[in-house]
Amino acid sequence: MKLHSIAFATLAFAVSTTVASAEGKLSIYNWGNYTSPELITKFEKEYDVDVTITDFDSNDTALAKIRQGYTGFDVVVPSQSFMPIYIGEGLIAETNPGQMENGKNIAEDWANPDFDPGRKYSVPWLWYTSGVTVNTEDYDGDVNTWGLLLDPPESLKGKINIVPEMNDIMYAAIRYSGGDWCSNDKALLKKVHTLLKDAKQYWASIDYSGIEKIGTGDIAASLDWSGSALKRRLGNPKIAFGFPKEGFTYGSDNIVVLKDAPNMENAKLFQNFLMDPENAALNSAYTRYPAAIEGAEDFYPDDMKGAPELSIPEAVRSNGELLRLCDPDTTALYGRIWLDIQK
Structure with missing residues (x-):
């Protein structure tokens, strides 16, 4: 992003004065085990x-917590699919991180996303892809398919974990059934419902922590995300991550400042701080998810550089889709299916 020199000088002065006077507190509301202590x-x-x-x-x-208001939190880290809700409902402040001193470091692919054009509200925290993590000791075939979870081979039956994220599992089932995301076609959704009902008998768990059991013998495959899959492989080289040929999602989590943030200036300061490549890399090194900040990869630990989980192969790149929320009526239909599957 190119800034007029006068505007940049004014901004630089504002940031420097804010830094000089910064003190007090900052309260962060984030996913568990997703923030580098360092x-x-x-x-x-x-x-x-x-x-x-x-x-x-x-x-x-x-989202439910933030909607209550006056939470005492300064920043929250929603996924990009939820950003339109936060913006549309006026829950977050327009802090213009894209124009901050370190805004120039946002990677080109993430600098002007549809969910936050020009980065008026958000800073990318980390980015990810969805897929399937498999223990190849249990299954040594093609890992690039949702079929491992939805129509599993014999060796995986009873050893499958599904993370309890409705949009992720519904996306997998819809794409595996030949449909498009956000379709509300009745025939398709009936097919999806039956597919999930039949598949559930082969699932050992519907649990976030189930991912951590891959390789222990209890769980051999799971719906997963790229950074998590890399963590599993670093613990067990027999673990592989697949980019489903039927279609997979990618996205980012993003740090935004709440409109009623008690420590607004410190929250803005933290947004700018996160766009420094070395700082962004600290989060990546801790979580094993890649940063959407140019130059951060220079500070990655060696086991992240060139990791296959973190780079979408060119051959399947066209199968990737930025995950978005569907309209309320379609989301409600998906919700009823997912609720029935969890019974």
Whole structure:
């Protein structure tokens, strides 16, 4: 992004004065086990700010909490599919991170996303792809298909975990059934419902923690995300991650500032801080998810550089789709199917 020199000089002065006077507190509401302690310590020491972190376990949980208002949180980290809700309902402040001192470091692919054109509200936290993680000791065939979870081979039956994220599993089932995401075609959804009902008998768990059991013998395959899959492989080289040929999603989590943030200036400061490549890399090194910040890869640990889980192969890139929320009526239809599957 090109900035007029006068505007940039004014912004640089504003940032420098904010940094000089920064003190007090910052309250972060984020996914569990998703924030580098080293990153937080560095921010606290550099700016004399005391940071507290509260965890949530799903986008729906976080949104429900934020909608209540006056939470005491300064920033929250929603996925891109939920960003239109936060913006549309006026829950977050227009902090213009794309124009901050470090805004120039946002990677080109993420600098002007449809969910936040020009990055008026958000800073990319980390980005990810969805897929299938498999223990190849249990299955040594093609891992690039949702069929491993939805129509599994004999060796995987009873050893499958599904993360309890409705949009992810519904996307997998719809694409595996030959449909398009956000379709509300009755015949398609009936097929999807039957597919999931039949598949459930082969699932050992519907649980986030089930991912961590891959390779222990209890779980051999799971719906998963790229950084998580890399963590599993680093613990067990027999673990592989597949990009389903039927279609897979990619997306990012994003840090935004709440409109009623008690520590608004410190929250803005934290947004700018995260767009520094070295700081962004601290989060990546901790979570094993890639940063959407140019130059961050230079600071990655060696086991992240060239990791197959973190780079979408060119041959399947066209199968990827930025996950978005469907319209309320379609989402409600999906919700009823998912609720029935969880019974």
